[in-house]
Amino acid sequence: xxxxxxxxxxxxxxxxxxxxxxxxxxxxxxxxxxxxxxLNFGQAGFMAVGAYGFAISTLTFGVxxxxxxxxxxTASAIFALLLGIPTLRLRADYLAIVTxxxxxxxxxxxxxxxxxxxxGSANGLAAFEGGFYAMNPFPxxxxxxxxxxxxxxxxxxxxxxxxxxxxxxxxxxxxxxxxLKGIREDENAVRxxxxxxxxxxxxxxxxxxxxxxxxxxxxxxPRGAVQPANYGTELTFFLYxxxxxxxxxxxxxxxxxxxxxxxxxxxxxxxxxxLIESGTITWLNTVQAGQLRYILVGVALMLLMIFRxxxxxxxxxxxxxx
Amino acid sequence: MGAxxxxxxxxxxLAAPATQAASPAPTPSPSNQTFQNNISGFLRDDTRAPLxxxxxxxxxxxxxxxxxxxxxxxxxxxxxxxGTYTVELDESTLPEGIKLAEGQENxxxxxxxxxxxxxxxxxxxxxxxxxxxxxxxxxxxxLVAGLSFGLLLALASVGLSLIFGTTGLTNFAHGEMxxxxxxxxFAFNAAGLPFWLALILSLLGxxxxxxxxxxxxxxxxxxxxxxxxxxxxxxxxLALAVRYVIQFYFxxxxxxxxxAQSPEIQLGPVSISPNNLWxxxxxxxxxxxxxxxLLKTRLGKATRAVADNPALAAASGIDxxxxxxxxxxxxxxxxxxxxxxxxxxxxGVTFDMGSxxxxxxxxxxxxxxxxxxxxxxxxxxxxxxxxxxxxxxxLAADLKYVGALFIMIVVLLFRPQGILGRRERVG
Numbered sequence: 001x002x003x004x005x006x007x008x009x010x011x012x013x014x015x016x017x018x019x020x021x022x023x024x025x026x027x028x029x030x031x032x033x034x035x036x037x038x039l040n041f042g043q044a045g046f047m048a049v050g051a052y053g054f055a056i057s058t059l060t061f062g063v064x065x066x067x068x069x070x071x072x073x074t075a076s077a078i079f080a081l082l083l084g085i086p087t088l089r090l091r092a093d094y095l096a097i098v099t100x101x102x103x104x105x106x107x108x109x110x111x112x113x114x115x116x117x118x119x120g121s122a123n124g125l126a127a128f129e130g131g132f133y134a135m136n137p138f139p140x141x142x143x144x145x146x147x148x149x150x151x152x153x154x155x156x157x158x159x160x161x162x163x164x165x166x167x168x169x170x171x172x173x174x175x176x177x178x179x180l181k182g183i184r185e186d187e188n189a190v191r192x193x194x195x196x197x198x199x200x201x202x203x204x205x206x207x208x209x210x211x212x213x214x215x216x217x218x219x220x221x222p223r224g225a226v227q228p229a230n231y232g233t234e235l236t237f238f239l240y241x242x243x244x245x246x247x248x249x250x251x252x253x254x255x256x257x258x259x260x261x262x263x264x265x266x267x268x269x270x271x272x273x274x275l276i277e278s279g280t281i282t283w284l285n286t287v288q289a290g291q292l293r294y295i296l297v298g299v300a301l302m303l304l305m306i307f308r309x310x311x312x313x314x315x316x317x318x319x320x321x322x
Numbered sequence: 323m324g325a326x327x328x329x330x331x332x333x334x335x336l337a338a339p340a341t342q343a344a345s346p347a348p349t350p351s352p353s354n355q356t357f358q359n360n361i362s363g364f365l366r367d368d369t370r371a372p373l374x375x376x377x378x379x380x381x382x383x384x385x386x387x388x389x390x391x392x393x394x395x396x397x398x399x400x401x402x403x404x405g406t407y408t409v410e411l412d413e414s415t416l417p418e419g420i421k422l423a424e425g426q427e428n429x430x431x432x433x434x435x436x437x438x439x440x441x442x443x444x445x446x447x448x449x450x451x452x453x454x455x456x457x458x459x460x461x462x463x464x465l466v467a468g469l470s471f472g473l474l475l476a477l478a479s480v481g482l483s484l485i486f487g488t489t490g491l492t493n494f495a496h497g498e499m500x501x502x503x504x505x506x507x508f509a510f511n512a513a514g515l516p517f518w519l520a521l522i523l524s525l526l527g528x529x530x531x532x533x534x535x536x537x538x539x540x541x542x543x544x545x546x547x548x549x550x551x552x553x554x555x556x557x558x559x560l561a562l563a564v565r566y567v568i569q570f571y572f573x574x575x576x577x578x579x580x581x582a583q584s585p586e587i588q589l590g591p592v593s594i595s596p597n598n599l600w601x602x603x604x605x606x607x608x609x610x611x612x613x614x615x616l617l618k619t620r621l622g623k624a625t626r627a628v629a630d631n632p633a634l635a636a637a638s639g640i641d642x643x644x645x646x647x648x649x650x651x652x653x654x655x656x657x658x659x660x661x662x663x664x665x666x667x668x669x670g671v672t673f674d675m676g677s678x679x680x681x682x683x684x685x686x687x688x689x690x691x692x693x694x695x696x697x698x699x700x701x702x703x704x705x706x707x708x709x710x711x712x713x714x715x716x717l718a719a720d721l722k723y724v725g726a727l728f729i730m731i732v733v734l735l736f737r738p739q740g741i742l743g744r745r746e747r748v749g
Contacts, residue, residue, distance in 0.1 A: 039551060086735040092551055093492045093692070097684050098734060101727040104681055113406060113433060114718045122404055233677075237558050244555070287574075291566045298563030305555045306543065 006270030013262040020157035021047075021219035022261065026242040026254030027164055028211030033240075034248035035172055036204040037184035039096040042083065043212050043239050045103025048231035049076045050213025051220040052110055052119065058128040060118055065131035069217070076213030079106075080206040088201045100233060111228040124227035132221055150222070157218045161255060164211055169251045171207070180204055181249075241297055244304045247314030256312065261297075268293050357400035358574050359434065361387075361407060363442040364583055365395040367420050372396075373446070377412040390415075396583070404434035409442050420446055433719065438576045439670040441583075457714075462592055464710040470598045471667055472686075472706020473605035475679065476699045477660035479686040480612060481532075481653030483698035486687070487629030488649050490550050491540065494557040496657060497680030498564040503528050503658025504665035504675060505568055508577050517580050524662065525655050532654020535560075536647055561677065569673035576670040579662070583669070601663040608659065609699060612652075616695060625649060629693060682709070682723060685730040691743020700741060705730075 013019055025043050032040040053072035057063045063071065079102075087098045110119040119125065136152040143151035171177050182190040183197055191197050220226040238261070246257025272289040275281040284292070310316045361380050365373040372395030380387045380399045387399040401407065410429030413422060422428055426445045434440050482496045506524030511517060539560070543553055586593045616622035627635040628645045636642045657676075664679065665671045686705045690697025705726045712725040733740070 039554075086731055090734065090738050093554065094688070094734060094738065096492065096554065097681075097688055098731055101681055101685065101730060105724050105727050108721055108724045112718055112720045114721065234562070237562055240555060240558070288570050291570045294566040295563050295570065298559045298561070298566065301559030301562065302556050303559075305552050305559065306548070309552055 002274070006267065006274060009270060010263050010266040013266045014259050015154055015158060016262065017153045017157045017218055017222040019258050019262045020154070020161050021215045022239060022242055022258035023161050023215075023255040024164060024218060025212050025215035026239045026246070026258055027161075027168060027251070028208035028215065029239055029243050030248065030250065030254050031168060031204055031208035031211065034243065034250070034253075035177065035184060036180050036201060036208075037092070038088075038201060038205060038208075039092045040099045040205070040208065041096045041233070041236055042099030042101075042103035043208075044231045044233060044235040045099070045106040046076050046079065046209045046212030047216030047219060047235065048103070048106050048110065048228070049079045050216030051226045051231075052125075052216075053213065054217050055125040055128045055220065055226050056118060058131065059125055065135065068128075068131070072213050072217060073210050076209045077206050080209035081202070083209075084202045084205045088198055088205070100236070103231070103236065104233065107228050107231050110231075119228075122228060124225055126225040128226075129221050129224045153218075153222045160214060160218060164214070165251050165255065168207075168211075172251070176200075176203075237301070238297065241301045241304070244301065244309070244311050247311030248309075249315070250311070250313050253311055253313045260312075265293055265297075268296065357402050358576065359401045359404050359438045359440075360398055360576060361401055361409060361432065361440045361442060362396065362398040363444070364585075365391045365397065365444060365446075366585070367446040373417060373420060375415060376417075377415045378409065379412070380407045380409050382407045404438070406431055406433045407440075411444055422446060438672060439578075439668070441669075459591070461711070461714050463594070464714045465707060466592050466594055466602075467598060468707035468710030469703065470594075470602040470605075470706070471710060472703035473609065474601055474660050474663040474667060475682055475686050475706050476609055476702035477605050477656045477663070478679075479683045479690075479698040479702045480609065480695055481649075481656040481660075482683055483687050483690070483693060483695050484625070484629070484649045485653050487693035487695070488625065488632070488646050489540065489544065490553075491557065492550075492554045492692075494554065494680070495535070495561040495564060496653075496683060497676035497678075498561050498568065499528060499531060499654055499657035499676065500661035500664060500679065500683075501565070501568055501673060501676030502531055503661030504579070504671045505572055505661075505673070506658070507579055507662050507665070508671050509572075511580055521662065525658050528658025528661075529651045529655040532650040532652070532657075533647065535654070536650035540650070541643065541646075565673060565677060572671075572673050574673065576672050578670060579665050582666060597666045597669070601666060604659070605663060608656070612656075613696070613699075621645075621648070682706075682726055685726050688730055689733055689740055691740025694740070694742045697740055697742030 025047055028046065029040065029043055032038040032043075050072045053075035054068045057068040057071040058065075083099060083102050087095045090098075109115070110124075111122055112119075113121050115121065133149055133152065136148060138148040138152055140148050146154070172180070179190060179195055179200055182193075182195075183200055187197055190200075216231075219230075242257035242261045243254050244257070245260050246253030246255065269289065272281070272284070272292065273286060276284055276286060276289060304311070365376055367373055372391075372393065374391055374393045374395065376391045376397070378389050378391070378397050378399065380401060382401070382403075382405055385402060387401055389397045389399045391397040408429050409432050411422070413428070416422075422444060428444070430442075432440055432442050478496060478500050481499075482493060485491055485493055485496075503524050506527045507520050510520035510523050515523070539556070540553070543556065548556075581597070584595045584597050586595045587599075589599070616625060624635070624640045624645050625648070627638070627640055628642050632642050635645075661676060664675060668675065682705055683702070686702030687698045688701070689704055690699065690701030708729060709722050709726050712722050713719050717725060
């Protein structure tokens, strides 16, 4: 078993574009759940809206990159508004059910055969990333062992993570952020101070949703394809695992959480596959090893929630629930 | 004349075993093992006799899959992905004297809807004319199918609603409890147990799973005073873990329970498969029993008291923990039964069959009003009928769940407490 290779590929996950996408989406969830107490189980839907909004506007309407980006962000903001109007006045578990249902509606709609000409149905869409890579300022060559395309998407993806983290950090220490945290702690107390709780919640939902849409684009650009199967409810649950790993009401927590999540997944895969290939483990095939990892994710989510709900970096006083 | 027909008969009798020997039954096409999606069906002539050795091809883009029907008339083509396929029956391979029914389209286009198994029926013989179903007929058939689907959803959602009512937990692992029922029947049956025993054992297995969950996980969490939102997230972790444990042992393929294929029968103006009819009857009887127990017995009264106010119930001498334990056991058993019926309704058993209808179960529960048992029943029936009826009114089959989820969101907009819920439950 080649430990060098296993550790190298696990370390490679730390700065992979997928990790950046997970970090961004989990940061959106931190805004929703960690800071505002909104139990959004539809982050996968926001990512799908971002990814499809960008891909469809590029492929069907042929718009340039930045207009496509703007359309995707606007679409996710509208999606957040549509979701927020019926649900933000309801209790947390209603919001959870409605958001997860809305995310599934998005997935069913982009999967249906009726819209194959626009969404590509189950096969999804591809070849929309040309406009993005055309802006690549890096000449061809090797950058830390990567080609210029891989390097460019990492720079953009992680640049975006840094910018968004800074923005969220600034927002949360502003008066606006204090009101939001107040809503999380006691909605009625904030209402009695004359604040429009509904409007604050809606703004938080839109901001977190836009972060989700950006994550959807970062997720889909390096693949050069967007497929509905990637945006199932499990994606949201993995994001919650990342968020809980790092810490709910923290800015860096989701980022670190996403890194830990992918490094652990990569390590367990490498080690399990290595043990199977070398014949040490015979009661497992490689397909089952893949499933074993997701069993571990589920168990980790349960254990985290039970024993360390504040995550690695979180503060127990800042939990969205008692 | 008589001699000639006797000779032909003799030749046919001689030929029949020979053709069967040539193709060992069943004849899986080599691709079947590698794909998770299947197009399958049974070939039977107008006297219901199976047709063997008929070649059928399915095409989509570059992909072409071929299968020959086996001695019992069944055929199965594994396909790499869902979507629309052109299925063609090679008429030259049909036995002599057998023809496709007039008006039977061949080749024809078929489309997957949600499930990974697609049944295609070809009608034979000149006696049968493929009916152009009129709208009213179709509506009635879908209505009955929707009722059957709604009642099986209700089995699961009544359990979910009872659990929510007594403990406050929104259990995302309920879908896996549904899957478990069907998977256990398949496993016990594959192990060689008789069908009835497999059914009983899997219901007991469902009950045991409910009990073990409460004993090993939820009761300790309640004792610790864990909040409802953390418990909800714990249930998500449990759902992920159980789903992949089932996939670990069961695999990703679609399996069929015994007697899964049944031809539709005509019952008055409605055509329905016997399986659906059984499902309808079983779930109606079981739900009626639950209703009677809840309304008429001391135990039911205690359950409703705990659901209403656990502290007050405990103060008036009700053993709250015992009631909750019983609710989990009942919920687990009902979910397992719902899963078995769902496996016949689709038809097929997969590791994610429960999570596929989890949101419909939620929709039923939310529509009726979270925590109200009879609301869950009514909500589920509405969802079931709505899902089936939307296809009659022109919605594509692969969008039929969207309508139900959408209606749930709309109802929450105007009546957030659901149909039977009380206002104060929402805040």
